[in-house]
Amino acid sequence: MWKQRSKYVIPTMIIVAVAATYMLVNYYGEVQTYHKVIIIIGAMLFSGLISALLFPKDEHNVDEKKVGNGTK
Numbered sequence: 001m002w003k004q005r006s007k008y009v010i011p012t013m014i015i016v017a018v019a020a021t022y023m024l025v026n027y028y029g030e031v032q033t034y035h036k037v038i039i040i041i042g043a044m045l046f047s048g049l050i051s052a053l054l055f056p057k058d059e060h061n062v063d064e065k066k067v068g069n070g071t072k
Helices: 002-027 033-054
Strands: none
Touching (some): 002 033
16 A cells, blocks of 8 residues: 555655755745754655545556446
């Protein structure tokens, strides 16, 4: 289960970490470094949790009744 989801979760977490770092460094310079690190880690973990819950468990398992393969 985790192997199928990890190919979506890990890149999502990395993208969020890079975006949060860029935004905090360039736009919010007055925020202390310690708080920036906490914000980045929190955003990364939250996005990983959300993406793990939202992406499908098994993307290759297709229900034939819902697809309607055209044969009768």
